[in-house]
Amino acid sequence: MEDTLLRQTPLFKLHKALGARLAPFGGWLMPIQYKGILTEHQHTRSSASLFDICHMGEFMIYGDVVKSGIENIITFSLSGMEIGKCHYGFMLNKDGGIIDDLVIYKLAEEKYMIVVNAATKNKDFAHLKENLSTDAKLEDISEDTAKLDLQGPLSRDILVKLVSERVLDLGYYSFGHFAAFGEDNIISRTGYTGELGYELYVKTSMAESLWNMLLADERIEPAGLGARDTLRLEMGYPLYGQDIDDKTTPLEAGLEHFVDFNKEFIGKDALIKQKKEGLSKKLASFKTDSRRSPRHNDKIFAEGKEVGIVTSGSFSPSLGMGIGIGYVENGYDWLGAKITIKSEKSELEAKIIDKPFYKEGTARK
Amino acid sequence: MNIPEGLLYTKEHEWAKIEGSKVVVGISDYAQSSLGDITFVELPKVGDEVKQFKTLTTIESVKAASDVYAPLTGKVVKINEKIVNSPEVVNQSSYEDGWFVVLEIKDENEKKNLMNAADYKTYVEGLS
Structure with a gap:
């Protein structure tokens, strides 16, 4: 470009x-x-x-959470939010795929700010516009x-x-x-x-x-x-467009924590169905045993079989080793599982571990 | 951009310092700067034979993996272990402490396929 x-x-x-x-x-x-x-x-x-x-986008939404239709678009409960709080969650399509991950700020009763990704901004706006009722006022303030x-x-x-x-x-x-x-x-x-x-x-x-x-x-x-x-x-935070997209669900991405099944929202039926039938793949975290790094689109093998794909991989500056996340077939994603990550150039031994990779973060201190 | 006189260069941004029948090999300042922080270096073994412009080894930066090519055909006679344990040395001193290998030159004539400092400078300027 x-x-x-x-x-x-x-x-x-x-x-x-x-x-x-x-x-x-x-x-x-x-x-x-x-x-x-x-x-x-x-x-x-x-x-x-x-x-x-x-580069990220910001929208304002004015209106009652239920009458405006916003509650039905977002995966967590806005009705339960207090003014002055933010919440992370998703907008899903009917198949449960993630249209975007976002943060909503409750500025006042009937006044919300939504912060969305740069590349998805226009599609997010279109989705909101299509699904909000005439009671809502939507404004792009980016x-x-x-x-x-x-x-x-x-x-x-x-x-x-x-x-x-x-x-x-x-x-x-x-x-x-x-x-x-x-x-x-x-x-x-x-x-x-x-x-x-x-x-x-x-x-x-x-x-x-x-x-x-x-x-x-x-x-x-x-x-x-x-x-x-x-x-x-x-x-272990996902990047939209790389680790999650409109073909992956929050369940597959291990982000069910940000989905409230006690309310209605677009995509809920698909998620319930997926829960019942079981997940075919899940986002796993892994580290290599060297300074070599897994890379986006590398293939994941276990027990001699191709079982997944790396979505994000990099050298970890804090840990001094290669780390990555990627989708792994059901049954091969258990903690401690040994996997091999293959690219054209290399073949790396790695192990599935729990996230976060870095455990000394001060975010909540 | 630092491009020392007296060295020969490849289009893939390796440098070659001829010392009698041997050649010291590394990557240029332009290469280390473009790659950013180098986090992993793999080296061939002493005794390995390499061919001009074929893969000598692989290095990784935070963002990506890349190949390093042999500027001349030859046999590896010495490797720089220091950059395996401290890859950042390649960023800090790409022409001195950050050298990769020493090769025993097989064919002196291949030198004509390499650029001198002035030609390499023109080449690099044409890239941006």
């Missing part, structure tokens, strides 16, 4: 000035790394890193919204100093409104790294000044999507 067809975030010039390496992701030209993936990864685990996540993630064990101390003491009140998966960067910004204690961290939503016009203000703190370094990927993989 030509660079000219790719979208640029409001921070694009700053990334170039920082010497970032840029590459296409989800239709955007995004910073992949600045100083290097390993350095940025370790800095996030030990201090705090700043990520430009402006253009006007910049999202910066500050992630790392020092992120709380930094935001307390730079923003407000009230940051201390934010529990895991809750958010607050702050006025530090223009009017009414949202800061949530959420993230994709496994570390204590926050996601900051500001007006697009404020993105540059917020970025510069945060980077002025010497504890913060910029980090790109390369480190974001190794950080999330060490936690």
